Amino acid sequence: MRTKYIVPMLFLSVCLIWGTTWFAMEVAVTTIPPIMATGLRFLIAAPLLVALAKYFEQPLLFPKGRGYWVPIVAVFYFALPFTLMIFGEQYISSGLAAIIFANMPIVVMLASFVFLRLRLVPHQLLGLLLAAISLSWILVNEMAIGGTSYAIGIGALSGAVIIHAVMYVMVQKHCKDIPVLTYNALPCLLASVLLLFVSGLVESVDMSGFAISSLAAVVFLGVVASVGGIVAYFKLNQVSTPFTASLCFFIFPIVALLISAAVNNSGIGLQSMLLLAPLFMGILLSKAEPALWRKGWRKLTVRPVKKCPACLAEELV
Template identity: 60%
Template sequence: MNSKLLTVSLFISVCLIWGTTWFAMEEALHSIPPIFATGLRFFISGQVLIILAILFNQPLFFPKGKRKWFLIVAVMYFALPFSLMIYGEQYISSGLASLIFANMPIAVMLISCLFLALRLEKHQIFGLITAVISLCLILSNEMNIDGKDCLIGITCLGFAVAIHAIIYVLVQKYCDGIPVLTYNAMPSFAAAFLLFFVSIMFERIHIKSFTWESMSAVAYLGVVASVGGIVAYFRLGQVSTPFQASICFLIFPLIAILISCYVSGEVLSKQSLLIMIPLFLGILLTKMPKRFFRTRA
């Protein structure tokens, strides 16, 4: 397969995987409690990732001097944010949830300014302000329609994005050089057992009531979303530029919104759909390299 075809195939795969993940989480919630469902997801993905790490001869454990980050990654990168995501989807549509998560590049950029002393270009500052204002308008508009329950879901997703972005930036700073499978395999597997313990303590689990649809959704999240999404996006980052890879964050929410509309009949208001245009333009500007404007000039 030539490089262009590989890049396009990986790009489409990432967009489809990320776009369908949100509906799968919504489907899993129909009969499985959110924390237990997330634990099952990582119990499945952790085993697959461990096997892949062994096959590709990558270490299972973090290197000496960085092992304290193992527990931090397990809790703060996997267990907590992903539980907040699926918990929040009990109160908002999968389309709106994906739209909030699409602002991950904005959150990472803001955290990078704080922890990595990242200096933003003028076009990035303009894009950041545009994206933040647009997202606030969309969330305000949706809350006015759906009320207090919507606020709970938005808050959960907001915290999930913030926590995910903070750990992502800190790991970039302190855990550079750890292979991707090492970083994901054992921490996600450990997160599964932590979530099982928390679920037993706080959730009512009735295994006999689990439907085939919900179990299939969890299996999809474990194998396709967690393993396939990780491998495809990592490979995409190797064969494309960071700007090209970041465009996935503009495409997958559209797929999630279309699925939510088609399957569940849930759709954002017309005002919110229109405000998505400046939101996506703002996100695009934050990831656009400076040389793009120099070339145009």
């Protein structure tokens, strides 16, 4: 199949996977405690990631001298942020959760500025300012509507975004040569064991009360979101550019909002909806390479480039 067909198919797949992931988390947590739900998700995903690593002949173990990164990734990439995400969805809609997480590129850029001394050009600074103001306005609007419960959910999702961003920077610095499946397989398995152990200690788990819909959502998260999302996004970065792949961050929140509105008849206020335009414009400005303004859209978006496989994992939902 020609690249011109592969790229839009992969792009659509990633947007749909990421967009539906948030609704699946919302469904999963209705009858399954958040730590247990996240642990089961990774318990399902881990064997599939191990099998894929074997199939593509990628090592399961981290390179010698960097094995200590396995528990770090397990806790700070998998266990903690993903638990915060699903915990937060007990208090806010899946659409609003997706909007918060869509700001990942902005937070990654700020973390890179702080820890990697990344130089920001003027249009990126403008984008950061525009996105920050728009998101703050949206969150203030939604907290005024939802009250304390929304504040808890927004805080949990914001914490997850910050942890992911810092992990991205650390991976850029220390683990950028580790293959994507190696980076995910064993840490995912370790995260599942840790989460299920902690769940047994702190959560009141009644497995007889698990709804079929919640169990199906967990299976979806384990197979489609955790494994399919990795494969689709990694392949998209191989055959397109990082900028093209980053455009998924504009589409998947819309998918999540549409699903939330259609299924739960819930979403965000009209003013918040209108603020999505400057928010996404800010993200676009911050992510756009300077070449976009010099060479034009087509030249930038069709040129394949290579990107650190381990770093790609940090951009996944």
